[in-house]
Amino acid sequence: MKPVSPQSRLLAFTDHGLYCPPGNFYIDPWRPVDQALITHAHADHARAGHGAYLAHPASASVLRARIGAEISLQTLPCGQSITLQDARVTFFPAGHIPGSVQIRIEHRGETAVAAGDYKTTPDGLSEAWEPVRCHLFVTESTFGLPIYHWRPEAEVFAEIHEWWRQNREAGKTSVLLAYSLGKAQRVLRGLDRGIGPVWVHESIQRMNDCLRADGTDAPDFPVFRKANRGNESGQMIVTPPAAADALTRRSTVSLAQVSGWMTVRGNRRRLALDRGFVLSDHADWDGLNHAVAATGAERVWVTHGQTEAFSRWLREEKGLDAVPVATRFQGEGDGDNGESEAGP
Ligand SMILES: [Zn+2]
């Protein structure tokens, strides 16, 4: 089934994005609108140019840093509701990155949930995902194939630490590629600082500062500068992929990336990585299926990535009224590649 622009009483996909007619607002719109509700601060969801923004308080500083200090921003914590025209709006945690929410809309006894990007397993940094009952569920499907299965975080960090120790023995600097918002904080939180000194790219430090200002327990690490280029034994540098070039031209570097895409070996080779570690801020196959079932929804709209395969699975195997949706979210890049410094 080809992607469509489905409509219902509560939600409709339009050429500006996902619209709520009874509330007269948009969710993560990709063209300028009067009222935008933002599920999270990744760049493909939070764009510039809207008249007013409503988002979770934990993403306020990041939104201001990325979109502009002058934006008209109202915040709403999870579990509290507001009324926008004829719609009642409540935020629930999405567990994707700090400040990420699922948006529940109620109107005359009907409910719809737009989940944005989400991850069903807790990461200790973002408010943990919660299942939300609804009639219509708008889900992502970035990793909506059975090949995507995440192992426990502790096992992934054991692998990262082993690689880091081997590099230290070989006199190499470890360079770990992680997007600056979400993935980087999660990686930094899990690193064993006893193995060696850890430096971060300045874009990561900026995000850490923003998140801490809004109450997230984001880690604090020194910024890597040219002055650090000496061969400090066992040093680790965490940097976004787009900023890695200058570092990786050196022969004494071992380069690795942390991403759900590292499941596919070809991606690692294509990116000329020495190692790939599978850790994602999105739900894996089991997580997506668990989330859809937990909503109890009979109608499901599928965005991001594997929209056709996952919606077909939900129709044919689960008996749901599921359709793939044509959107402008960039789901193929672990979601995080909507980051400005990482490019499309
Ligand atoms: Zn996304």
Ligand SMILES: [Zn+2]
């Ligand atoms: Zn995202």
